Amino acid sequence: MLEAVKFGLNKEFRDRFQQALNEHDNTFILQSLEGVNAADITSLLYEFNSVESKYVLDMLSLGIRAEIISALDSDTRGGFLKTYAPEELIAIVDQLDSDDAADILNELPIKVREEILVGLDSVLRSRVIDLLRYDENVAGGLMAKELITARVNWTVVQCIEEIRKQVENVSRFYAVYVVDDQYKLLGRVHLQKLILTDSSTLVKDIYDPELISVQTHLEDTEVASIMRKYDLESVPVVNVYNQLVGRITVDDVLDVITEQADEERQLMSGISEDVEEADSLWRLTRARLPWLLIGIMGGLISVQFIGAFAVDLMRVTAIAFFIPLIQATGGNVGIQSSTIVVQSLANPGFVEERLWGRLRRVFAVALLNGFLLSLIVFLVNLLVGGENQRLFIVVSIALFTVVLIASLVGTLTPLILNKFGFNPALASGPFITTTNDLLGLGVYFLTIHLFL
Amino acid sequence: MLEAVKFGLNKEFRDRFQQALNEHDNTFILQSLEGVNAADITSLLYEFNSVESKYVLDMLSLGIRAEIISALDSDTRGGFLKTYAPEELIAIVDQLDSDDAADILNELPIKVREEILVGLDSVLRSRVIDLLRYDENVAGGLMAKELITARVNWTVVQCIEEIRKQVENVSRFYAVYVVDDQYKLLGRVHLQKLILTDSSTLVKDIYDPELISVQTHLEDTEVASIMRKYDLESVPVVNVYNQLVGRITVDDVLDVITEQADEERQLMSGISEDVEEADSLWRLTRARLPWLLIGIMGGLISVQFIGAFAVDLMRVTAIAFFIPLIQATGGNVGIQSSTIVVQSLANPGFVEERLWGRLRRVFAVALLNGFLLSLIVFLVNLLVGGENQRLFIVVSIALFTVVLIASLVGTLTPLILNKFGFNPALASGPFITTTNDLLGLGVYFLTIHLFL
Numbered sequence: 001m002l003e004a005v006k007f008g009l010n011k012e013f014r015d016r017f018q019q020a021l022n023e024h025d026n027t028f029i030l031q032s033l034e035g036v037n038a039a040d041i042t043s044l045l046y047e048f049n050s051v052e053s054k055y056v057l058d059m060l061s062l063g064i065r066a067e068i069i070s071a072l073d074s075d076t077r078g079g080f081l082k083t084y085a086p087e088e089l090i091a092i093v094d095q096l097d098s099d100d101a102a103d104i105l106n107e108l109p110i111k112v113r114e115e116i117l118v119g120l121d122s123v124l125r126s127r128v129i130d131l132l133r134y135d136e137n138v139a140g141g142l143m144a145k146e147l148i149t150a151r152v153n154w155t156v157v158q159c160i161e162e163i164r165k166q167v168e169n170v171s172r173f174y175a176v177y178v179v180d181d182q183y184k185l186l187g188r189v190h191l192q193k194l195i196l197t198d199s200s201t202l203v204k205d206i207y208d209p210e211l212i213s214v215q216t217h218l219e220d221t222e223v224a225s226i227m228r229k230y231d232l233e234s235v236p237v238v239n240v241y242n243q244l245v246g247r248i249t250v251d252d253v254l255d256v257i258t259e260q261a262d263e264e265r266q267l268m269s270g271i272s273e274d275v276e277e278a279d280s281l282w283r284l285t286r287a288r289l290p291w292l293l294i295g296i297m298g299g300l301i302s303v304q305f306i307g308a309f310a311v312d313l314m315r316v317t318a319i320a321f322f323i324p325l326i327q328a329t330g331g332n333v334g335i336q337s338s339t340i341v342v343q344s345l346a347n348p349g350f351v352e353e354r355l356w357g358r359l360r361r362v363f364a365v366a367l368l369n370g371f372l373l374s375l376i377v378f379l380v381n382l383l384v385g386g387e388n389q390r391l392f393i394v395v396s397i398a399l400f401t402v403v404l405i406a407s408l409v410g411t412l413t414p415l416i417l418n419k420f421g422f423n424p425a426l427a428s429g430p431f432i433t434t435t436n437d438l439l440g441l442g443v444y445f446l447t448i449h450l451f452l
Numbered sequence: 453m454l455e456a457v458k459f460g461l462n463k464e465f466r467d468r469f470q471q472a473l474n475e476h477d478n479t480f481i482l483q484s485l486e487g488v489n490a491a492d493i494t495s496l497l498y499e500f501n502s503v504e505s506k507y508v509l510d511m512l513s514l515g516i517r518a519e520i521i522s523a524l525d526s527d528t529r530g531g532f533l534k535t536y537a538p539e540e541l542i543a544i545v546d547q548l549d550s551d552d553a554a555d556i557l558n559e560l561p562i563k564v565r566e567e568i569l570v571g572l573d574s575v576l577r578s579r580v581i582d583l584l585r586y587d588e589n590v591a592g593g594l595m596a597k598e599l600i601t602a603r604v605n606w607t608v609v610q611c612i613e614e615i616r617k618q619v620e621n622v623s624r625f626y627a628v629y630v631v632d633d634q635y636k637l638l639g640r641v642h643l644q645k646l647i648l649t650d651s652s653t654l655v656k657d658i659y660d661p662e663l664i665s666v667q668t669h670l671e672d673t674e675v676a677s678i679m680r681k682y683d684l685e686s687v688p689v690v691n692v693y694n695q696l697v698g699r700i701t702v703d704d705v706l707d708v709i710t711e712q713a714d715e716e717r718q719l720m721s722g723i724s725e726d727v728e729e730a731d732s733l734w735r736l737t738r739a740r741l742p743w744l745l746i747g748i749m750g751g752l753i754s755v756q757f758i759g760a761f762a763v764d765l766m767r768v769t770a771i772a773f774f775i776p777l778i779q780a781t782g783g784n785v786g787i788q789s790s791t792i793v794v795q796s797l798a799n800p801g802f803v804e805e806r807l808w809g810r811l812r813r814v815f816a817v818a819l820l821n822g823f824l825l826s827l828i829v830f831l832v833n834l835l836v837g838g839e840n841q842r843l844f845i846v847v848s849i850a851l852f853t854v855v856l857i858a859s860l861v862g863t864l865t866p867l868i869l870n871k872f873g874f875n876p877a878l879a880s881g882p883f884i885t886t887t888n889d890l891l892g893l894g895v896y897f898l899t900i901h902l903f904l
Binding site for chain 2: 160163173191210227231251255257258262268269285291292293295296298299303306314319320322323324325327328343347365368376380428433
């Protein structure tokens, strides 16, 4: 039995494997990978380049090769598949379920895709063509067409016969879907029930009609929410006529959820691509620089802006002391506000919050927080000393106003982004924080100009 | 058949339901909830208070009541369960699987917990007691003890008999675990295989020994990674002697992953509790204020710090213009660096990155980015005009240095936090950004003092 964490994947093994690759020591390579789970081989191959990986893969059985290629992330896979000739690709794709096959074909250049389609087994081909029309981020794009279905007027014996026929084609199934003559979804029968039921019983007497299903156009994050909410390990997909067209298993949804978390993290920190630490210098710079430039731009605008108030600054130098305080507070308040909204959009409650009620509550919290913060700052300033009490009052007024404005902007921005179809986590990213900084500066110097 | 998104949960229904509650219209309440999935009723009840929810729950069957209470999030449930007497709680907990029962008991005061334990069915009691000793964030704390096991020397018929005996107790199972006489885990048999195999066949001839398992002490996030990597819908849990002690199903892991994403989001934005928009004014303020105060503290330190350079400021007012530029850049670079590290810690690769190699690469990227940014800023400053070329050079030197320092601090901080058992996402939160701001200011004014 394999204990996942005990498999010998460590630095020593990797170096030994590298040596074996360099020396073309095929015996070692094959022996060390004998019986190893495809997911573990995939992890191993991430440590080597495309040429070395292809070398290893070509030594393994076709089934394992297909599993590994299917498990690669799409960025890595894109470059890697270029090293394969179309005939090799046909053999690989032919091994896969329709959803994995469609994913890979969607990543290939159209010409290669058409070449492969022509060469596939005809059943798989028609299923894949059916799936290719869906965006990758809707239920239709997640689903596989491999299913085990039973007509409602069958007996348990016929059911089991169907399972016997299909078991080679359908991996990991837990239930048989029950359909009528027009292939409309009626319910399902769990395997555990089939196993315990007398063979002559009719399906229609034992199936469970209480069945959650999703339509092909439902967004992947919605599918994930539904599977999470109802604790489902798989969910059937239907078309607009309620006919059964496919099935989504929970492992695909786990990937959706994790990718969603990664994407949000990147948006919040202003990294424009899915980079990893191990990527090239050029790739890391290309992903990070655009957003840093936006911050720089905002900073340069600030230079001109503050410059316009040079006279005030020369008159009261202490004005400059409080710039970081005002900006940092505006930034923190803004990020907190947008995060609360992003979280609530990610875990939708039952009834949509009315905008007005939401803003009213945000405003109340901002008033309270703003008041407390400005008071504390005023008192500390007095305590620490300094001649300019009037400046202290102005600073506190500006701080209070900044808290109010940052709260409102921080709350509205993700809502607006979401409304227009953008990822609301963008609101916590550098574009918005830069805008917040400028607003904070604007409020501060305006207040100074008015009151000092 | 129920289509999840079509169930009548909307504003009109909620208002109608509220009215029914006010009028104690039990007929309407029972009718409208007839046949509704427990997860949907749970969503509905979040809209009402504890008294109203208890009123509804007490009308429903004990089984549904237990399911709903089990589905509540622990914050809500804590307050809600106080409205139940111990005898009522015993009846509810008795309905649950051992993992859900243990979760609830862990949330109750010890006295209540012991009262309930005494009253439980004896089999459930011993299972729950077994589980209570585990922290909630390890495999032992996630697992349920309800399993279907078969001895390796059984026949398929005996297997099916065991399933028949246990099917009431074990929800959602897909395979039978195979153990030896000491209850050590040997492998498993999928239901689909059992269904198709001749009844006289021996289990030992059909079971699959290639089985991933986890030990009781494994962290929940590790368990989630493993289930995701190997596409598992459930994983058996073993003790140090490799004896089978429990099972974790994928729905629990989905919850772990989502909670992890929520926690990270909160740490990055400085919200100290799991608050939602709908929480009270006091609760929202209490969650947000501490971190805002940290930012304020940093801001007040900046006031003193910049104040110490008042002489330089009066001499060259333009110094103040560039404060936001320097700080914002340091902040953005810092957050990007820490995010890349956090992401790589969340999706661990195969071989641990060596610290030195990591820092070297980070330094190279920082050099490149820092150089490009300082050059761009210098050129723009020249272009826009202004007399003080010397200041422009100083600004660019400071910017370059800030990028380097922020990159290194941003990379090291999550690594250090992770090493000491803290959530590395803390590095993107207000505490670290405030420290980064102060560092940026320090570098800027030091450079000014040295070169201007």
